Amino acid sequence: MDIHICKTCGHLAFNGAPDSCPVCKMPKEHFEKNDNVFVDSKAKSPEADVKHVPSIKVVKTCGLIPEDTCTDVHVRIGEVLHPMTEGHLITFIDCYVNDEFSGRVMLSANSLNPAAAFHVKETSGKVRIVENCNLHGYWMAEVEI
Numbered sequence: 001m002d003i004h005i006c007k008t009c010g011h012l013a014f015n016g017a018p019d020s021c022p023v024c025k026m027p028k029e030h031f032e033k034n035d036n037v038f039v040d041s042k043a044k045s046p047e048a049d050v051k052h053v054p055s056i057k058v059v060k061t062c063g064l065i066p067e068d069t070c071t072d073v074h075v076r077i078g079e080v081l082h083p084m085t086e087g088h089l090i091t092f093i094d095c096y097v098n099d100e101f102s103g104r105v106m107l108s109a110n111s112l113n114p115a116a117a118f119h120v121k122e123t124s125g126k127v128r129i130v131e132n133c134n135l136h137g138y139w140m141a142e143v144e145i
């Protein structure tokens with residue numbers, strides 16, 4: 001997998017380094033190639049899958065936006081829920097639709113569970129979810145919607 005990491009905000013680009021980061025707007029030079037981010041996380045913590053791999057539920061009928069096409073992508077981090085404490089937390093959940101970056105949910109340990117919902121305009125295609133744990137790195141899952 002071709003992966004570039006933004007050294008400022010941790011965003012992962014999968015189609016080469018972009019001219020500017022879609023999350024923090026830093027220029028291309030702030031990206032560093034590292035094709036092994038997911039492999040490294042898994043290698044460092046081989047038992048950690050169950051608490052880190054995004055668990056994705058697709059809901060075809062959106063209750064919030066019934067007047068337009070909307071596919072709900074509900075994400076929770078971990079089949080066994082990941083902790084959310086000051087010392088160990090999920091810092092963000094990024095969503096990619098058909099290989100394009102679509103949005104980020106930033107999380108803090110104060111009052112949020114490690115979960116997010118994305119309201120996707122597409123009714124078919126591929127959704128990729130990437131999450132970052134402050135201690136255990138990057139984890140990813142993909143789903144066809």
Ligand SMILES: [Fe+2]
Binds near residue numbers: 052
């Ligand atoms: Fe973790």
